[in-house]
Amino acid sequence: MDAKPAQPYWNPYVAGIGLGLVLLASFVIMGRGLGASGAVASTITAGLNAVAPAHVAGNPAFAEYLKEGTSPLKDWLVFEVLGVFVGGFLSGMLAHRVTKTVEKGPNITVSRRLVFAFIGGVLMGVGAKLARGCTSGQALTGGALLNAGSWAFMLMVFAGAYGFAYFMRRQWQ
């Protein structure tokens, strides 16, 4: 897809400062932080609302994403996540890192890896709903705002991942 060799990633501290400044800009300009999982809920609500509006209205987990007089997709996080796709693609393209591939360790088949990716995604969706945010909206944003629940969440993300890493070692190593 891209003939030139992929460039190395940036120094993590430099990339981290860039990310922190984007987050700071969001605080200063909008009075809110970043997010990702919320856009998924808005998208699902928009889709369901088109085919089964009564079902959506009857369940507060969907209804809270409805907007008066306009689509649930006309939402801050939806537009932000669209930007994330564009920004990621721009950065990847400029550094010749856009490649159609599956990320995995050498000791697992592609199909098994994709099954794990799906299961991980389901867990992530449930976890983000329960916690009212994911690594972006809770850990990063709430972390910088010294939000008590976000710090508890962040510690638990690391605890859960480190605690379960042993069982997943064949996938990655």
Place this chain on the structure above:
Amino acid sequence: MMAPFFKFGLFGENIGLVVAFLVGIGFGFFLERAGFNSARKLAAQFYFTDLTVFKVMFTAIVTAMLGVYWLSVLGVVDLSLVYLTPTFLVPQIVGGLVLGVGFVVGGYCPGTACVGIATGRIDAFVLFVGIFAGVWGFSELYPLVSGFYNATDMGQLTLPQVTGLPYGLLVFVVVLMALGGFYGAEWVEKKMAAGKKAEA
């Protein structure tokens, strides 16, 4: 005091959506620059071989925390107008554990999966479909779990309120913790690399 600009009515909802898109571009750009489009790199965090996740995350947290703190001290930003997700302690602890397990099983978190998809990672796309399934499933079952979801409601709660310590002191403590963590992370990476060499 004039920021957050949106909260002071400097522009409306529609311009806000343009800002959202631009902020998202910046977010995605730096996530990709850090290497977070690669599940292998992300997952390596949990095997102590590559601690980029920790380094990037805490550099970002410290940068934004220091920025918003000093801008509020200088009277530029009204911190009380920056949205704080309310704390529901127990569901957030359980949600964090579930998401953490999902992270090492799937290899991405929701934001990094978007960047993975944007750079052609098929596993990131499959994981994103999984997130849709998880969010949808949870929402369908919401009436059954709403009691737990709304348990231990503590409202908007900050660490300064919990500990009774001044905001500025906690900012300083987090900076010290991060610097200690960075030093430790560099040390661990060196040790792991040396161990690998010895094995080979």
